Amino acid sequence: MGYFYFSSQILNRMNHSAVAAAAYRSGEPLYSERDGLTKHFGKRKVVPESFILTPKNAPEWVMNRERLWNEVEKIEKQKNAQLAREIRLALPNALNNDDQKELILQFCKENFSNKGMVADIAIHRDKENNPHAHVMLTVRPFNENGSWGNKRQKVNKEVNGVMKKVSIHLTNWNEKETLIKWRENYAERINEKLNERGIEDQVSHESYKNQGLDRLPGIRLDRTAFQYENRVKEQAIRNNVPYEPVTYYGKINEEIKQINSELNKINELKKQQVVSLSEFKNEKSLTEQIDAIRNSRKLNDTERKALSVVAQRAKSYVDYLVAKQVKDEIENGNWNKKINSDKLKIISEKNLLNKAYKVYQDDPKQVLKYGFSPSKFMDQMKEKVSQIKALEQKNMEDVTKLNMFLTKADQVLAIQSELTQKEFSVLYQSSNTYSADEMYHAVQYFKETNKILREDEVPDYAVSKYKEHEINTPSLAEQTRNISKSIFILDRAIRRQMKERLTALKEQNSDLVYEASRRIEQFRLQKDRHEKDLAGNVQLLRMNLQNKYYDSLDLITDVEVLLRLQDHQDKGMSSGSVERDLHEIHQEFTKEMNDKPMDNSFTPNQQVEHQYSQSVASGLFQALEQAQRANENKKHEKDPTEKKQRRRYRGQELDH
Structure with a gap:
């Protein structure tokens, strides 16, 4: 089987110059209007043979290589625009130069210029042993008038059950099937030319696997x-001395040669004897067996559509x-968060309407504070109910989608x-x-790596890979502080x-009154949900702290005070006494607040943080006073001398 090579790449404006690419491939100096430079890559020992094939609607100036690619760069203005498609083809060594030229021109005319591209x-x-051709193709068609x-x-x-405006290609030049067809056509033209010259060799555009050949393909090295x-x-x-490859892919290619040599020997033996299915399976490489799993998995229409949707959303191969x-x-993600946010707005507005309706039944004038007019209530x-129903319908559609x-x-997973x-x-044949x-x-x-982990290494390796992509989950204290x-x-x-x-009520602006009332209702709903979440976290914090302190935490109600005690404990600074630790924390916090005085240069977020810190300081002070009083009362209850003194003061006799 002869050597076949056919590759394609897109030259885009971000990374390439079409003029420079054409200058290099043709060997001609070309002036680029885009940057004002002449692109010239020096003289070559063997001057390239260059040709331009044009479609029927193309203007005459496309035959001028310099103008052609400058015009392309003028029309393709977007930053990431496609300038040209380049096809690289190997020419058969078995053919002479004239045959090679005839082959490439015939192929390009049939597949490119006749289809509307300039080639x-x-x-x-x-x-000498590597004759090949570069074909630069325009990616934009011409109109009948040559524009x-x-x-x-x-x-x-x-799209997914919804009518949308989508952008589609007006040609099939970008489709995978078209590229496959070009490869097939080129292989056919080569084989026809070889047959004409009485050469028995043939080529194929298909992989070894599709050809049914038990061989591994080599890897093409870069220049x-x-x-x-x-x-x-050399x-x-x-x-x-024996030649030993030095580059990574060179070594792999050498291994592939050895494997192919072994496969050839196996194939020769197979011709002489029939092997069992189990023996054949053992002969196949692990990589082939793994590849066969995915290749042999047949998808029904539902699974295929699901896989397509997930691939489009991921914009990558799906595993x-x-x-x-x-x-x-x-x-x-953000989509679900937006749906829940919209749902909360709907609930808050419905609550507001219910309150306004109840108020209207008792005292119609009171509906003014909700943004309604008593006479038009x-x-x-x-009208509001109708609007909410429309929002609910839209929200239900989003939830369904x-x-x-x-x-x-779930199906794809x-x-x-x-x-x-x-x-x-x-x-792994593991139990x-x-x-x-x-x-x-x-x-x-x-x-x-083409290596197999030991079984005992599998869990730890998975953990290490998980940590590479892990998003740091907030601790209980961080979650609690964020909620607070x-x-x-x-x-x-x-x-x-x-x-x-x-x-707004004073200005009699009913729209602003209504919107402010709706937001109040929405913020209260959010606050209620946060407070429910906070209650569970606080209970866990109390249980954790209670194990470390011998005096009670029951009197402390401020969440931030509990968090400060938790921070103190996490740093290994806990003394075991709530009062003593609160005293230290209060001193540290007061110093911290004094070092950061409030000024007019604070941003709104910094102002909120400052005000929150002031509320924390107030909570710390109250908690410290409560802890001191609690400990004082506890001390008096346990001191028998003071108890007797109080009894004597009341005129009672001491116990003997």
Whole structure:
């Protein structure tokens, strides 16, 4: 089987100059209007053969290479715009130069210029055994009058059950199927030309696997690595020593050669004898067995659509970890938060309307403080109810859509968990039970290193990989402080909205009154939810602290005071006495507050922090006083001498 090479890449404006690319490939100096420089890469020992093929609607100036690519750079103005597509093709060594030229021109005309592209072709023969061609193609079609056409067009299209405006390509030049067809066509043209010349050799555009060949493909080295390996090989020949690869991929290619040699021997033996299924399985490499798991997994239409949705959302290839991340993002991401926020706004507005309606039944004039007019109350109420129903409908649609995505994410995660488990079973015949995360990371380790972890290393390795991507979860104290601050901020927000409502009432601005009332209701709902969360956290804090102090914490109600005691304990500074520790904390905090006086340069956030700190200082002072009183009372209760003195003072006799 002959050598076949066909690769494609996009040259974009961000990283490439179309003029410079054309100058290098053609060997001509070309002036670039984009930066005012002439692109010239020096003289070559073997001058490239270059040609330009044009479609029927193209203007005459496209035959001028310099103007062609400058015009391309003028029309493709976006920062990341595609300037050109480059196709690189190997030319068969078995053909002479004229045949090679005829082959490439015929192929480019049929597949590129006849389809509407300008094809700028350069044949390179710098290396005698490596003749190849570079073909730069325009990516924008021409109109019938010779002007540039559009690459994309916006159309109405159904996306996940919703009609949206989407941008579609007006040609099929970017599609994967088109690239595959070009590869197939080039292989066919090569084989036809070889047949014409009576050469028995053939090429194929398909992989060894698709050709049914039991061989591993080699890895194409980049130019630097290839030249370096050649120098090492020539030096080994001169020194009469065995050649050993030095680059990473050079070593891998050498291993692939050895494996292919072994496979050839096995294939020869297979021709002579029939092997059992188990023996054949053992002969296959672990990598092949793992690849076969995914390749052989057939998806039904529902699974295929689910996988497509998750892949589009992730914008990457989907495996177990990606599927898990997408599901987590749907469950806990900004989309779900917005839905819950909208739901809270709806509930707060419904509560407000219920309060206004009850007030209207008792005293119609009182509805003014909710932004309603007593004389138009029922009409205004109907309008508000109608608006809320529309919001509820929209919110329900969003919830339905989110749940649909979540269902698809669950399906894909189940598929990927199943595949991961099967891949893991190829590497480990284990009776131990591992989590899906542990199995995934063990399989990934093999795919990346071609090595297998010991079974006892699997859990620890998974933990280490998890920590690499772990988002630091706030501690109980951090969570509690954040909730406490949120409640403090919501209290301030409620007071501010009450002032705004009062001002709006004086100005008789009913819209502002209504909006302020709605926000008050919303902030109160948020505060109630935070207070429920806070109660559970405070209970855990008290239990933890009570084990460390011999005096009682029952009198301390301020959350921040409990948190300060917890911080004191975490730093190893706890004395075991609540009063003593509170005294130290109060002194430290007072010094800290004095070092940061309030001034006019504070931002709004800094002002809130300062006010919160003042409330903390007040809470610390009250807690310290309470602890001192409690300890004083406890001391008197336990002192028999003072008890007798008090009895004597009341005129009672002492006990004998």
